[in-house]
Amino acid sequence: MTSAKSASVSVPRRSNNPDTDPFYQPPAGFASQKPGSILRERSITASFFGLIPEPIETHQLLYRTTAVNGSAIASVTTIFKPWFPKTDRFISFQTAYDSSSTSCVPSYQYQLGNPQTDLIAQLEFLIIQIYLLMGYIVVSPDYEGPEAAFAPGRLAGMGVLDSMRAVANFKSTLGLNTTSPMIVGTGYSGGSIATGWAASLHPTYAPELNIKGWTQGGTPANLLGTLLNIDGTVFSGFGPDAIAGLSKSSTYGAQLGPIIDEYFTSEGKSAISYTESNCAISDLVNFFEKSVLSTDIQSLGDGLLQDPTIASILAENVMGVVKDETPTAPVFVYHASQDEIIPYSNASTLVDSWCSNGASVNFTTFASGGHITTEILGIVDVVEFVEAAFAGKTTSGCAHNTELSSALNPIALGAEIEPILIDLVTILTTLGKSDSNISKNISILKNVV
The missing domain is CATH 3.40.50.1820 (Alpha/Beta hydrolase fold, catalytic domain)
Structure with missing residues (x-):
């Protein structure tokens, strides 16, 4: 007969998130x-x-x-x-x-x-x-x-x-x-x-x-062709997700940060922030059938894509x-x-x-x-x-x-x-x-x- 102890299932211990796991932090002088x-x-x-x-x-x-x-x-x-x-x-x-x-x-x-x-x-x-x-x-x-x-x-x-x-x-x-x-x-x-x-x-x-x-x-x-294809659809959550990625300090944050600060509404900034704490499926649910070209998200509307900085970044990619x-x-x-x-x-x-x-x-x-x-x-x-x-x-x-x-x-x-x-x-x-x-x-x- 199997004992209760031997039949028990141990729950694996969760490791630290990359933001707090020391393994992910490079040592001094790594550059x-x-x-x-x-x-x-x-x-x-x-x-x-x-x-x-x-x-x-x-x-x-x-x-x-x-x-x-x-x-x-x-x-x-x-x-x-x-x-x-x-x-x-x-x-x-x-x-x-x-x-x-x-x-x-x-x-x-x-x-x-x-x-x-x-x-x-x-x-x-x-x-x-x-x-x-x-x-x-x-x-x-x-x-x-x-x-x-x-x-x-x-x-x-x-x-x-x-x-x-x-x-x-x-x-x-x-x-x-x-x-x-x-x-x-x-x-x-x-x-x-x-x-x-x-x-x-x-x-x-x-x-x-x-x-x-x-x-x-x-x-x-x-990226531009993809954005225009998915914007306002069930897959539109990839839009703010990509904006978040393009605005990281390791990418184009220095160029995009001022644009987001000036033109994005509180709802738009909230959508970008949401993607920085959630995975793809949650992003799709949260931004379901919404549009990053809407003035609810940023004040330039369709003109956002004509901004020289954004156009240059999209062209580079x-x-x-x-x-x-x-x-x-x-x-x-x-x-x-x-x-x-x-x-x-x-x-x-x-x-x-x-x-x-x-x-x-x-x-x-x-x-x-x-x-x-x-x-x-x-x-x-x-x-x-x-x-x-x-x-x-x-x-x-x-x-x-x-x-x-x-x-x-x-x-x-x-x-x-x-x-x-x-x-x-x-x-x-x-x-x-x-x-x-x-x-x-x-x-x-x-x-x-």
């Missing part, structure tokens, strides 16, 4: 270190939903990276090492945490015992399991930096590349057998901001990295404009033609620009499904591209194709991966065709809140 230098290291217990321990070796590194103005900042990357890892490569997985709150960063959300307020990270943790089962070491950086700055692409891109440098510098502990491991970077939606900008900045910022390929889907390559910022490693880009959050033209224009500048891009259009469902529908193509990139078997030049299927084959990646794909199929079924249930679910959440 003199090279980008990618390891400042601190620790082992953690990773988990699903903060409750179910992930039985693999997990490390976190505090590393030196770079702010938009070139000054030194520090961020954290989480490393998942499977039982029998490939020792000459790793995958950098940029999760779509889409938040300007430090409580939503992946390094905090992954830890056993912590409150799981970022549901997107939990969905994508399932995808990370696929790569772990295939023997890949997986790295997941807090690419938004120490202030959790959502949307600024250059900050995120440098954060990804410096995370890769830090992992390469951690080779002895990880058992990597080379000083120049092969790397593939991948990300979807908000994660593709970081991935796309890392791909763009790789040739000039970190050319020594041995990057074999990139995959990105649902890419917000043009358009992916694919500068020729020197063209990926040199092959890229797989995928996007739903009916994406209800990120306009399809964001991806197609980016691909055309990169291709005209000599990049090798495989662009797949998904004719069925919406923004969230396409991340799931595209997973098989993504994994196959990752494998081909590591094997050096991607094709050069640019190719376009259309995927008509709205189904995911549970055995497409082999029997070992089948249970995870079945879980993803269940999520796909719950979401419904073209993400039709998303707006309904957010409406329900709004009424509950």
Whole structure:
């Protein structure tokens, strides 16, 4: 008979929020270190939903990276090492945490015992399991930096590349057998901001990295185009979230701070402040179908976008404009033609620009499904591209194709991966065709809140 004592369940202890956890604070003099230098290291217990321990070796590194103005900042990357890892490569997985709150960063959300307020990270943790089962070491950086700055692409891109440098510098502990491991970077939606900008900045910022390929889907390559598409919709909460991210001190705070102080109303300032304490789903509920272009939010109305400072910042964050910022490693880009959050033209224009500048891009259009469902529908193509990139078997030049299927084959990646794909199929079924249930679910959440 099992005793009451042995049957009891211990509740994991919650760790400190990044704002109060000393691990996240860089040591004195860190600015003199090279980008990618390891400042601190620790082992953690990773988990699903903060409750179910992930039985693999997990490390976190505090590393030196770079702010938009070139000054030194520090961020954290989480490393998942499977039982029998490939020792000459790793995958950098940029999760779509889409938040300007430090409580939503992946390094905090992954830890056993912590409150799981970022549901997107939990969905994508399932995808990370696929790569772990295939023997890949997986790295997941807090690419938004120490202030959790959502949307600024250059900050995120440098954060990804410096995370890769830090992992390469951690080779002895990880058992990597080379000083120049092969790397593939991948990300979807908000994660593709970081991935796309890392791909763009790789040739000039970190050319020594041995990057074999990139995959990105649902890419917000043009922040203005995305804002105009979602403003006043069920996804409008990403608007104040992005404004908060763009106005952090590590990004464009010096330029945007005076504009917010002068033109934003108390309601507008409250919306920005809310995003700095809450994760993406709560932001969507709080700013449901509102508009950042409304005079209830700021006194300039539609004229806000014509302000020279704001226009300049938005222009600086358009992916694919500068020729020197063209990926040199092959890229797989995928996007739903009916994406209800990120306009399809964001991806197609980016691909055309990169291709005209000599990049090798495989662009797949998904004719069925919406923004969230396409991340799931595209997973098989993504994994196959990752494998081909590591094997050096991607094709050069640019190719376009259309995927008509709205189904995911549970055995497409082999029997070992089948249970995870079945879980993803269940999520796909719950979401419904073209993400039709998303707006309904957010409406329900709004009424509950």
